Protein backbone atom coordinates (compact mmCIF):
# COMPACT_ATOMS: atom_id res chain seq x y z
CA UNK A 190 0.00 0.00 0.00
CA UNK A 191 1.43 3.33 -1.00
CA UNK A 192 0.88 6.23 1.36
CA UNK A 193 1.35 9.86 0.53
CA UNK A 194 -0.46 13.07 1.26
CA UNK A 195 -2.66 14.30 -1.56
CA UNK A 196 -6.11 15.82 -2.15
CA UNK A 197 -8.90 13.37 -1.57
CA UNK A 198 -12.48 12.40 -2.20
CA UNK A 199 -14.53 9.90 -0.27
CA UNK A 200 -15.40 6.56 -1.81
CA UNK A 201 -19.20 6.17 -1.84
CA UNK A 202 -20.29 3.05 -0.02
CA UNK A 203 -20.91 0.14 -2.33
CA UNK A 204 -19.05 1.57 -5.32
CA UNK A 205 -16.78 -0.97 -6.94
CA UNK A 206 -13.43 0.27 -8.12
CA UNK A 207 -10.33 -1.38 -9.48
CA UNK A 208 -7.83 1.44 -9.94
CA UNK A 209 -6.02 3.85 -7.64
CA UNK A 210 -8.43 5.57 -5.29
CA UNK A 211 -8.21 8.46 -2.83
CA UNK A 212 -9.77 7.84 0.53
CA UNK A 213 -10.17 10.22 3.44
CA UNK A 214 -10.01 9.35 7.13
CA UNK A 215 -10.38 11.85 9.99
CA UNK A 216 -6.67 11.83 10.75
CA UNK A 217 -5.05 10.63 7.58
CA UNK A 218 -5.35 11.11 3.88
CA UNK A 219 -4.07 8.06 2.11
CA UNK A 220 -3.74 6.93 -1.45
CA UNK A 221 -4.69 3.29 -1.61
CA UNK A 222 -5.49 0.72 -4.20
CA UNK A 223 -8.92 -0.79 -3.67
CA UNK A 224 -7.41 -4.24 -3.35
CA UNK A 225 -5.44 -3.00 -0.38
CA UNK A 226 -8.52 -1.40 1.20
CA UNK A 227 -10.31 -4.74 0.93
CA UNK A 228 -7.25 -6.57 2.24
CA UNK A 229 -6.91 -4.33 5.29
CA UNK A 230 -10.42 -5.32 6.32
CA UNK A 231 -9.80 -9.02 5.68
CA UNK A 232 -9.02 -11.66 8.33
CA UNK A 233 -5.27 -11.93 8.91
CA UNK A 234 -3.11 -14.36 6.98
CA UNK A 235 -0.36 -16.39 8.61
CA UNK A 236 2.86 -16.03 6.56
CA UNK A 237 4.22 -19.31 7.89
CA UNK A 238 1.37 -21.57 6.82
CA UNK A 239 1.38 -25.01 5.29
CA UNK A 240 0.08 -25.74 1.79
CA UNK A 241 -2.59 -28.16 2.99
CA UNK A 242 -4.30 -25.43 5.02
CA UNK A 243 -7.62 -24.12 3.73
CA UNK A 244 -7.11 -21.07 1.52
CA UNK A 245 -3.34 -21.47 1.33
CA UNK A 246 -1.42 -19.46 -1.30
CA UNK A 247 2.21 -19.47 -2.38
CA UNK A 248 3.81 -16.06 -1.84
CA UNK A 249 7.56 -16.64 -1.82
CA UNK A 250 10.38 -18.89 -2.98
CA UNK A 251 13.38 -19.61 -0.76
CA UNK A 252 16.75 -18.66 -2.22
CA UNK A 253 20.13 -17.92 -0.67
CA UNK A 254 22.04 -20.73 0.99
CA UNK A 255 21.19 -23.44 3.52
CA UNK A 256 22.93 -21.36 6.20
CA UNK A 257 21.52 -18.03 5.05
CA UNK A 258 18.18 -18.57 3.30
CA UNK A 259 16.56 -15.51 1.75
CA UNK A 260 13.02 -15.39 0.49
CA UNK A 261 12.19 -14.02 -2.96
CA UNK A 262 8.68 -12.56 -2.81
CA UNK A 263 6.33 -13.24 -5.70
CA UNK A 264 4.73 -10.28 -7.42
CA UNK A 265 1.37 -12.02 -6.94
CA UNK A 266 0.44 -14.89 -4.60
CA UNK A 267 -0.51 -18.11 -6.39
CA UNK A 268 -3.18 -20.62 -5.39
CA UNK A 269 -1.79 -23.96 -4.27
CA UNK A 270 -2.18 -26.73 -6.83
CA UNK A 271 -0.72 -30.20 -7.16
CA UNK A 272 1.28 -29.03 -10.17
CA UNK A 273 2.77 -26.15 -8.20
CA UNK A 274 3.68 -28.38 -5.25
CA UNK A 275 5.37 -30.84 -7.61
CA UNK A 276 7.79 -28.10 -8.67
CA UNK A 277 9.62 -28.34 -5.34
CA UNK A 278 10.96 -31.83 -6.06
CA UNK A 279 13.09 -33.51 -4.87
CA UNK A 280 12.58 -31.63 -1.57
CA UNK A 281 9.29 -30.94 0.16
CA UNK A 282 7.36 -27.76 -0.75
CA UNK A 283 7.81 -26.27 2.72
CA UNK A 284 11.62 -26.38 2.33
CA UNK A 285 11.62 -24.11 -0.70
CA UNK A 286 8.26 -22.31 -0.76
CA UNK A 287 6.49 -20.04 1.72
CA UNK A 288 2.72 -20.26 2.00
CA UNK A 289 0.14 -18.01 3.61
CA UNK A 290 -3.29 -19.04 4.86
CA UNK A 291 -5.96 -17.62 7.16
CA UNK A 292 -4.61 -17.55 10.72
CA UNK A 293 -5.82 -20.60 12.64
CA UNK A 294 -5.86 -18.57 15.87
CA UNK A 295 -6.80 -20.87 18.77
CA UNK A 296 -6.13 -23.97 16.69
CA UNK A 297 -2.45 -22.94 16.45
CA UNK A 298 0.11 -23.69 19.15
CA UNK A 299 1.63 -20.22 18.70
CA UNK A 300 -1.57 -18.25 19.37
CA UNK A 301 -2.09 -17.07 22.92
CA UNK A 302 -5.68 -15.95 22.56
CA UNK A 303 -4.92 -12.49 21.25
CA UNK A 304 -1.50 -12.47 19.59
CA UNK A 305 0.81 -14.68 17.55
CA UNK A 306 3.76 -15.56 19.75
CA UNK A 307 5.70 -16.86 16.74
CA UNK A 308 5.55 -13.39 15.25
CA UNK A 309 6.57 -11.88 18.57
CA UNK A 310 9.54 -14.23 18.99
CA UNK A 311 10.59 -13.67 15.38
CA UNK A 312 10.58 -9.90 15.89
CA UNK A 313 12.54 -10.07 19.13
CA UNK A 314 14.90 -13.04 18.83
CA UNK A 315 16.05 -12.98 15.21
CA UNK A 316 18.46 -10.50 13.65
CA UNK A 317 17.20 -8.24 10.87
CA UNK A 318 18.43 -9.44 7.48
CA UNK A 319 17.29 -6.55 5.27
CA UNK A 320 17.25 -2.80 5.75
CA UNK A 321 14.09 -1.95 3.85
CA UNK A 322 10.66 -3.56 3.80
CA UNK A 323 10.61 -6.54 1.41
CA UNK A 324 8.36 -6.13 -1.65
CA UNK A 325 5.73 -8.42 -0.19
CA UNK A 326 2.19 -8.52 -1.59
CA UNK A 327 0.93 -10.14 1.59
CA UNK A 328 1.54 -7.08 3.75
CA UNK A 329 -1.98 -5.59 4.05
CA UNK A 330 -3.33 -8.93 5.28
CA UNK A 331 -0.30 -10.34 7.11
CA UNK A 332 -0.80 -11.05 10.81
CA UNK A 333 2.91 -10.62 11.53
CA UNK A 334 2.92 -7.18 9.92
CA UNK A 335 -0.28 -6.13 11.65
CA UNK A 336 1.09 -7.25 15.00
CA UNK A 337 4.83 -6.48 14.84
CA UNK A 338 5.12 -4.10 11.91
CA UNK A 339 8.52 -3.45 10.36
CA UNK A 340 10.30 -5.57 12.98
CA UNK A 341 8.70 -8.69 11.51
CA UNK A 342 9.22 -7.77 7.88
CA UNK A 343 12.97 -7.09 8.12
CA UNK A 344 13.42 -10.55 9.66
CA UNK A 345 10.91 -12.44 7.53
CA UNK A 346 13.18 -13.27 4.53
CA UNK A 347 15.27 -15.70 6.64
CA UNK A 348 12.24 -17.82 7.63
CA UNK A 349 11.94 -21.28 6.08
CA UNK A 350 8.87 -23.25 7.14
CA UNK A 351 10.71 -26.57 7.36
CA UNK A 352 14.31 -25.62 8.08
CA UNK A 353 16.75 -28.49 8.55
CA UNK A 354 19.71 -26.17 9.20
CA UNK A 355 18.29 -23.79 11.81
CA UNK A 356 20.48 -21.39 13.74
CA UNK A 357 20.11 -21.28 17.51
CA UNK A 358 18.06 -18.10 17.13
CA UNK A 359 15.71 -19.75 14.64
CA UNK A 360 15.27 -22.74 16.96
CA UNK A 361 14.33 -20.44 19.83
CA UNK A 362 11.95 -18.39 17.69
CA UNK A 363 10.17 -21.56 16.52
CA UNK A 364 9.87 -23.01 20.01
CA UNK A 365 6.34 -22.43 21.37
CA UNK A 366 7.67 -23.03 24.89
CA UNK A 367 10.14 -20.16 24.64
CA UNK A 368 8.77 -17.29 26.66
CA UNK A 369 9.74 -13.75 25.87
CA UNK A 370 9.04 -10.75 27.99
CA UNK A 371 6.57 -8.16 26.79
CA UNK A 372 8.30 -5.18 25.14
Ligand code: SF4
Nearest residue numbers: 236325328331342345
Ligand atom coordinates in the same frame (compact mmCIF):
# COMPACT_ATOMS: atom_id res chain seq x y z
S1 SF4 B 1 7.49 -9.55 4.67
FE1 SF4 B 1 6.20 -8.71 6.32
S2 SF4 B 1 4.16 -8.62 5.41
FE2 SF4 B 1 5.35 -10.02 4.11
S3 SF4 B 1 4.96 -12.07 4.96
FE3 SF4 B 1 6.82 -11.29 5.94
S4 SF4 B 1 6.10 -10.36 7.88
FE4 SF4 B 1 4.30 -10.58 6.51
